[in-house]
Structures are given as C-alpha cells and as structure tokens.
Amino acid sequence: MATSSHQSTGSEEGTDQPSNGDQHQVVSGEGQAGRDESSPATDRVAESFDGTGSSGEIEAAAGFDASRAASESVPFQAPDAQDELKPAEVSAYADPETVCGSDDRVRISPANAVPWRFICQLIITMPNGAGYRGTGWFIGPRAVMTAGHCVYSRADGGWARRIEVIPGMDGAARPYGSAIGTSFRSVIGWTKNGDQNFDYGCIILPTPLGNTTGYFGFASLSDASFNNLLLNNSGYAGDKPFGTQWFNAGRVSSINSRKVYYMLDTFGGQSGSPVWRLANGQRHAVGIHAYGGCPNSATRINSEVFNNMYAWRSL
Amino acid sequence: MQSIEGQLLTIAESWPLQLTVQPTDQGPPWSVRVGDDTLISLRGNSVQASALRNGQRLRASGILYGAERLQAQTIEVF
Numbered sequence: 001m002a003t004s005s006h007q008s009t010g011s012e013e014g015t016d017q018p019s020n021g022d023q024h025q026v027v028s029g030e031g032q033a034g035r036d037e038s039s040p041a042t043d044r045v046a047e048s049f050d051g052t053g054s055s056g057e058i059e060a061a062a063g064f065d066a067s068r069a070a071s072e073s074v075p076f077q078a079p080d081a082q083d084e085l086k087p088a089e090v091s092a093y094a095d096p097e098t099v100c101g102s103d104d105r106v107r108i109s110p111a112n113a114v115p116w117r118f119i120c121q122l123i124i125t126m127p128n129g130a131g132y133r134g135t136g137w138f139i140g141p142r143a144v145m146t147a148g149h150c151v152y153s154r155a156d157g158g159w160a161r162r163i164e165v166i167p168g169m170d171g172a173a174r175p176y177g178s179a180i181g182t183s184f185r186s187v188i189g190w191t192k193n194g195d196q197n198f199d200y201g202c203i204i205l206p207t208p209l210g211n212t213t214g215y216f217g218f219a220s221l222s223d224a225s226f227n228n229l230l231l232n233n234s235g236y237a238g239d240k241p242f243g244t245q246w247f248n249a250g251r252v253s254s255i256n257s258r259k260v261y262y263m264l265d266t267f268g269g270q271s272g273s274p275v276w277r278l279a280n281g282q283r284h285a286v287g288i289h290a291y292g293g294c295p296n297s298a299t300r301i302n303s304e305v306f307n308n309m310y311a312w313r314s315l
Numbered sequence: 316m317q318s319i320e321g322q323l324l325t326i327a328e329s330w331p332l333q334l335t336v337q338p339t340d341q342g343p344p345w346s347v348r349v350g351d352d353t354l355i356s357l358r359g360n361s362v363q364a365s366a367l368r369n370g371q372r373l374r375a376s377g378i379l380y381g382a383e384r385l386q387a388q389t390i391e392v393f
Contacts, residue, residue, distance in 0.1 A: 124329070128380075128381075132329040133329065147327070147329070149333065155346035155381065155384050196327075199327075266328060267328065267330075268328045268329060268332040269329065271330075289328065290328065291327060292332075292365075293323070293368050293369035294368055294369070
C-alpha cells in the first residue's frame with residue numbers, strides 16, 4: 001500500500017521516486033498490501049461506528065433546503081465524457097458574491113450528534129510556524145482522515161509540526177475535548193510529487209478518542225454508483241465564526257478515476273472534510289474534500305485510497 | 316513587496332487558502348496564501364475569496380516567504 005508517514009520521533013518519508021502509476025507505493029515500510037484497480041466494478045465498504053453515544057439521501061440538518069439541493073444540479077458527466085475538467089471561463093464569474101451558485105450552507109449546532117461529532121476542527125502548525133485551519137474526520141479509534149495538504153505542505157517545510165484535533169467543535173464548546181497529533185500519514189503522490197489527485201492524509205492520535213465519538217465508514221464506489229449520487233459535506237469553514245461546523249449537500253457533477261467534482265458550497269478551512277453518501281441509514285465517505293474553484297472537488301476514495309484508509313483505521 | 320501575474324490553477328481549501336498560480340512568464344508555479352487580511356478585487360470591485368475560480372488570471376502582491384511563495388496582501392482578478 002502506498003503510504004508515506006511522519007512521526008515526531010519516528011520514521012521520515014522514504015526516498016523512492018515512484019512512477020506516475022505507483023504514487024500510492026509504500027515508502028515508509030508500513031501497511032504493505034496488494035494493489036487493486038482504481039475504479040472498481042463493484043462497491044467496497046468499511047462500516048461506520050456510531051460511538052458510545054440508493055442514490056443517496058441528504059442528512060437531516062435544521063434549516064437546510066434538501067429539496068432544492070436534490071434538484072439543483074448540473075448533468076452528471078461520467079469519466080468517458082470528461083477525464084479532466086477544463087478551467088472555467090471568465091464569463092462564468094458574473095456573480096462574484098456566490099460560493100457555487102447561492103450559498104445555502106447551514107450551521108450545525110450543537111455538533112455532538114452523529115455524524116457531526118465524527119468531524120473535527122483542525123488547528124495546524126507547520127514546520128515554518130505557519131498556521132492553518134482545516135477539517136478532519138474519524139475513520140477509526142485513533143485515525144483522523146484529512147487532506148494531504150493539511151498534514152504535509154512543501155511550501156511550509158514538509159510535515160506538520162503538530163495538529164490539534166477538536167471533534168464536534170461548536171464555537172466555544174468542545175464536547176469531546178481535543179487531542180494533539182504529531183504522527184501523520186500520506187502518500188508519495190502528494191508528498192513527493194504534489195499531485196492533487198493524491199491529496200489525502202491521516203492523523204494518528206496518541207489516544208483512541210474515536211472510540212468515544214464514533215467514526216465514519218467509507219466506500220470505494222464503482223463509476224455507476226456515482227451516477228447522480230447525492231453527496232453530503234460538512235466542515236469548519238474559514239469565512240464563518242471560528243470553530244463552527246457548516247453543512248451542505250447536492251449531487252455529484254462528474255468523476256474521474258481519482259477525483260469527485262460537485263457544486264456543493266465549501267470554503268477555505270473545509271479542506272479534509274468528508275464527502276459522504278447516506279443510504280438506508282448507512283454513512284460511507286466516498287471522498288476527501290480538498291479543492292475549491294467551482295466545481296469543488298474531493299480526492300476520490302478509489303480502491304488504492306480505500307486500502308490505505310483501511311490500514312490506517314487500525315493503527 | 317513582490318508581485319506575480321498568472322493563471323490560477325488550484326485553490327486548496329485550508330484556511331488561509333493556498334493558491335497555485337502559474338506565472339505568465341512561465342517558470343515554476345507559485346504558492347500564494349490568501350487570508351483574512353487579503354484584499355481581493357474582481358474587475359475593480361471588492362469581492363470575497365469565494366469569488367476565486369480555477370482558470371482566472373490574476374495579479375497577487377504581497378510578501379515573499381520563500382522561493383515562489385507569497386503571502387498575498389492584494390489580489391486583482393482580471
């Protein structure tokens with residue numbers, strides 16, 4: 001499996017330079033496993049755990065217009081129709097006050113119910129002292145999934161020095177306290193090559209806080225399963241009061257083997273947040289939100305990402 | 316004060332935002348940080364960071380904090 005890792009007192013990333021097809025290859029010597037095709041023919045899932053406490057559905061979030069989100073979409077484009085999105089034209093920016101269309105994000109308050117408590121405010125300190133905010137989400141007792149650029153920033157000196165993880169944060173409220181992560185995982189497609197197709201990572205906490213909050217399941221879906229899929233997303237947006245969680249939902253607009261594109265409203269600070277499917281009461285993350293720009297996009301949980309996450313959730 | 320002009324390639328959504336900008340005069344892409352105190356204008360009108368879009372042409376001005384790394388104070392989108 002294709003991971004690179006960093007621990008404050010442990011191994012640094014390896015020095016192997018992968019080919020484009022091997023950017024998930026192990027460089028740390030951790031979590032060896034076989035490889036699968038990126039886009040599976042069938043769905044693979046790892047189940048969620050609620051903690052001590054179809055085509056998809058939209059989460060029940062007070063004030064959110066679910067019917068509008070379900071109907072407001074652009075035609076789904078399958079991979080054959082669109083491998084990579086072209087840059088948008090300037091004429092598309094006629095309404096600069098919008099996020100993606102109208103901003104219909106709603107605040108989640110309190111954030112101590114399922115699934116909101118799986119989601120964490122991240123306070124990131126990089127090696128050069130630069131501070132960032134991002135979002136993460138539990139996938140196991142100690143494993144918090146996030147974007148690669150939240151744990152490793154080449155521009156800021158490499159691996160984060162520390163990341164404070166605050167699950168279910170709601171303004172001043174920290175219902176589960178917080179934990180400091182200094183052990184991180186990512187893949188060399190991100191850490192070595194800076195390829196946004198591989199922009200995902202994980203924080204390994206010193207304590208099993210996820211046993212209290214619970215954690216998301218995740219799934220590697222087939223291309224067909226993404227057709228018109230309703231997606232949910234929630235994270236800690238930087239344009240809102242600090243420590244407040246904001247939810248949005250809508251349909252997928254396109255996919256390729258490594259990315260999922262959508263017009264859900266997001267903002268800086270939501271990097272690393274989960275993009276999930278709710279179906280028959282089961283929640284499975286299908287992407288890791290990382291980029292804005294309309295369409296916004298997530299790193300797709302394809303088979304290779306799934307394998308890495310499956311290993312990380314048990315650390 | 317340093318300026319860079321080019322095309323916006325990606326918007327990494329940590330906060331502050333981390334933009335990747337391809338300079339018009341070629342060379343390696345720049346990393347441009349956009350925070351609360353960055354003033355952004357679109358065709359002369361003040362806008363929020365949510366108006367940034369992939370593919371836009373822009374000029375970012377600010378303080379260098381490394382090679383090809385800029386903490387933006389102003390961004391003009393053309």
